[in-house]
Every structure is written in C-alpha cells, then in structure tokens.
Amino acid sequence: MNPALPPALRPAAFVLAVAGGLGALVLGLVYAGTSGPTGPDATLVDALAWSGDPWWTIATVIDFVGEPVGAIVTMAVFLGLCWYSRRPRTAVTGVVAVLLTVGLTSGLKPVTGRYIHGEFLAYPSGHTGFAAALTFTAALGVLGGVRRGPASVLLVVAVVVAGAAMGWAEVTMGAHYPTDTLGGLGVALAVVPVTALLIDKGATRRTQ
Template sequence: MDRLAGADPEVVPARPTAPALLPRAVRAWLGPVSVLAALVVVVLGVGYAGHSRPGRVDRWIVRPTADSVQGPWRHVALALDFLGEPGGSALVIVAGVAGCLLLRRPRAAVLVMAGAALTVGATTLLKHVVGRTIHGPGNLSYPSGHTAFFTALALMAAFLATDRLGLGRAAGTSLVLGSALVAGATMGWAEVGLGAHYPTDALGGWCTALAVLPATAWLVDLAADRTSARRPSARRPSARRPDTAQREPR
C-alpha cells in the first residue's frame, strides 16, 4: 500500500507536576483534625462572646497579667511576640517565600503567602465577631492571631519536611501535629505570659490555624493541578521531506 512520506509528530512527554503541598501520608488524618479544630473555635467563640474577664478554664490554668514572665524569659517572650507583629511577620513571610523559591517549590511559596494571609484574616474576623476583650474595651483577644500565625508557619514547614523526607502515615502525622503543638504552645506561653491573651485565646488561635491551613494547602494544590491540566501538550514535529504530498512509488 502507498503511504505518505514522513512520520507522525513526536509527542514530547509532559513535565511531571510539582509535588503536592499536602503529603498523601497525612491527608487522611488532617481532614478530621481540621473539622474538630473548627468546632473547638466555634464552641469557644460562642462561650466567650462579649466577655471581658478570664473564664473558668483560664483561671484554672493561669490568670494573665502584664508581668507574668520576668527575667531573661521575658526577652524570649518579647522576641516571640515580635514575630507575630506586622513587621516581624512580614520578615518571616519574605524569608519563607525566598526559601521555598530556592528549593524550587513555587507552590509552597504561594502557600506561605496565602496561608499566612488567610489564617491572620480569619483570626481578625473572628475577633470582631466574638468581641471578647482583655485589659479594657477595644483590646480584642479571641482568638490569638500570634498563636495562629506561628502555628501556621510550623504546619507549612512540617508539610515540606514530610514530603522531602518521604515519611509514612504515622511518622508524617506525628511530625505535622507535633510541630503544630510545639509552635502553638510556645507562642501561647509568650502571649499569656505577657498578658496579651487569655489561655483560651491561645487555644482558639491554635485551632484556627489547624482548621485554615490544611484547607488552604488543598485549595492551592487544586488550583495548581487544574492550571497544569489546561496547558496544551507540547508537540515537536518531525523532519519531513519537501514532497510530503507525493506518494512513494510501489
């Protein structure tokens, strides 16, 4: 049979998609944890709405004052507090984005910006909705934005570490939740010790990050995957002879 000269265009294999922000090892556990955290935020918010004094749980843990932390530990608490202030948080976000780009993880860089913005935005909105105050009117306290921000940073770092180290479900989940717990407890201690928040404010901030950050990572993954899927497949044409329209002789 006669056949046209020249080969079909060669399809260039598509480049592999970027690693997901939410490692498979921790997805099964993060969903229920996020839902439970969101429920805790709502329950505490309803329970302390409009309050201006520490609740029973707060008094049981510690009654915050402006001088709860003294000596060299106060400098540590003040340094941690600075990281949650606008200037300090901006420096942390810039450093995080730069580090992700150096590691060639653009998705992670997007998560650092979006995750920080949505987590802090959620705490700011909740403060105005709940209306709990400390040390007089106008000082909205629930939930703690500092604690939420620091916990969100720890979650982002734990996601990247879990993926790069190839951790399994048990190890990955332990790393993610353990990092969030340590970060939340550390910043919560600083905020309560400086008298800026009640202990339940810190708990609410910690739970806010656990509810917002995994959902943000999932949305960034979803948007990036859909964008990659819409890109046309690259094709590289093969070399053809000028007389492609002519038939070869029998």
C-alpha cells in the first residue's frame, strides 16, 4: 500500500514542518494584537494587491477554492483521484490534515487577535492553510516514486506555489495581510507531515 509519507520525502517534509511551525509561531507573536499593515506588510500590500481585471477575476477564482463550496468541490476531486490511483492513506491524510489546518487557523485567530479593516480577525489565513495542506498531501502521494533529490525540490516548489497563489489572492482581495498568509502556510507545513506519519503508523499497526 502506498504510504502517505514516502520515506524518501521525510527529510524534506519535516524540514518544511519545522520551518513552517516556527515561522507561524514567530509571526503570530510579532503581529498579535495589531490592526494595520506594519513592517514588511506595509510594503508588500502595495506590491501584491494588483487592482483591476484580469487580476481581480483571477484572485476571485483562486479564493473560491478556499470558500466552503469550492473547498467541498476541491476535496471531492482530490478524493476521487485518490480512489482512482488507489491511495487510501493519502486520501485520509488529506481529509485529516485539512480539517486540522483549518481548525487551527480558525482557533488561532482570536488568540492572536490581529484585525484587518478594524473588524475581521486575520492571522493566520485559513484559505492559504487549506490550499497548502491539500497540495502538500497530494504532492507527497504523487512524488513517492521519484528519486529523493528531484522529488524534494518538486515538493517544495508545489507547496510554495500553492501557498503563494492563494496568499496573493487573499491580499489582492483585501482579506489578509501578506504575513497572515505566511502564517497559514506555516500551519499547513507543520500539520501535514505529522498527520501523514501518524496515518502510516496506524495503518501499519492494523495490518500486523
């Protein structure tokens, strides 16, 4: 049975996990209780918030993936592909990791108390966490048969691109500051490898 966390990708996955977890923690501490674009955000908001079409339309489409209906459709496609390729561990990991990531990002918002537009809790970004967690899980499943070096590089690229795309969309739409999206990405990076490892260990014990 295909593992959720292929052995060849464990080093890269856990480097991402440590970096993501520490990054999310540090950013949360730095920006807790703030309500405006300070530090790097003050510059990055202007650089990343591209106004007018086609950028607004593209951002809206990307953002839809993290909305309830879009997330359900995306998860259904993901689970269908897992079923077709016979990767039950990847499927379970995706569901659990996404639920944990979205739950953590939602729970951390009132703890950090960072607001955007003076009324909406912003840190960390759940949309970015969702996109990164699902992409991370899918990449682990797809790249398991690739040599360690290229697979590790492709894994990092896939997760960064997914996080960057959703992060850009959230900033362009005014829903988050750039550092909020980095926090959401960090939470996903920390959650997925641990979840995948636990799923693999649980499946192994059941077959013994």
